[in-house]
Amino acid sequence: KLVQDTSKPILVVEGEKTADMAQKRLAGYHVLSWIGGSGSVGLTNWESLVGKTVVMWPDNDEAGRKAALEFQKAIGRLE
Numbered sequence: 001k002l003v004q005d006t007s008k009p010i011l012v013v014e015g016e017k018t019a020d021m022a023q024k025r026l027a028g029y030h031v032l033s034w035i036g037g038s039g040s041v042g043l044t045n046w047e048s049l050v051g052k053t054v055v056m057w058p059d060n061d062e063a064g065r066k067a068a069l070e071f072q073k074a075i076g077r078l079e
Contacts, residue, residue: 001030002048009053012071014038014064022057029055038063041070050078 002010011029013019019033034044038059056071058064 002052005030006052009055010049012049012054012056014059014067018059038067041067042074044074046071046074047078049075 008028008030011022011026011031013022013031013033015037016033016035019031022029023031034041036043054075056068058068
């Protein structure tokens with residue numbers, strides 16, 4: 001989807017269920033998540049997001065805040 005439609009910004013959320021629901025409600029975004037819970041965000045290959053507009057929408061808990069920081073670090077290493 002990211003290759004076929006490059007006009008949409010990307011929303012990164014925590015969890016596959018959240019991504020599925022957000023995609024239904026926010027059609028103006030490509031909604032993505034990572035597999036394996038909040039502790040696995042750093043293990044995901046985020047290279048396809050380089051050069052794109054990306055918004056991180058973490059869960060409102062300690063694990064979500066940590067995942068958002070880990071995501072920010074992972075993306076920063078790619079740029």
